[in-house]
Amino acid sequence: MALSRRFCHRRCIWRRPGSKMPPMKAVPRLTTPRLVLRAPSERDIPAWFARATDVESASLAGDPVPDDISAGARWLALSRQRFADGKAIQWSIDRASEVIGTITLSFATDAKAAALGFVLARAHWGQGLGSEAAREVVRYAFETLALEQVTAEAVTRNVASLRILAKLGFKHIESFIDESDGEHCQRFALDADIGTSLLASQT
DSSP states (O other): OEEOOHHHHTTOTTOOTTOOOOOOSSOOOEEOSSOEEEOOOGGGHHHHHHHHTOHHHHHHHTOOOOSSTTHHHHHHHHHHHHHHTTSEEEEEEEETTEEEEEEEEEEOTTSSEEEEEEEEOGGGTTSSHHHHHHHHHHHIIIIISOOSEEEEEEETTOHHHHHHHHHHTOEEEEEEEETTTTEEEEEEEEEHHHHHHHHHHHO
């Protein structure tokens, strides 16, 4: 399961280079009934490589498949650098101390909006874990960071991720074709006033 059209994000009309998130010293730790969301670390690299080399999952996310596990060190360095630069917060997702995926907020120009993306290992698809992680990150975005909007993109054939977005209250904005690979994609947005009300009702 993947929601992270990497190449599509570069063309979003509401995002431009130089965007910054609110300043913070460390990736915040978030918890749900089944999950812990924490800062990525070196111990996550083997699990990241296993997910990244799942061709179907990589295709849904719009990510290239790495050649070898050494790419994991570059993935971790980039995650930490983007956080240090104020461009994104990426969490590793743990279930019972097993890392099962990642979830990310990438920030827009005025730090009042962010794009949501996540990837879960195939063994954990279909268990409601993507919804659980996404709901907590969206809640954090609105209640703690006071963002005005969270956006998301997914390929049209990614039915599971589209279902998660619908469950969380995201509204369809437009359809487009990702020029990098010809995929038909969908763009969504959730405004804070609607999002906070829906999250409260789902608690």
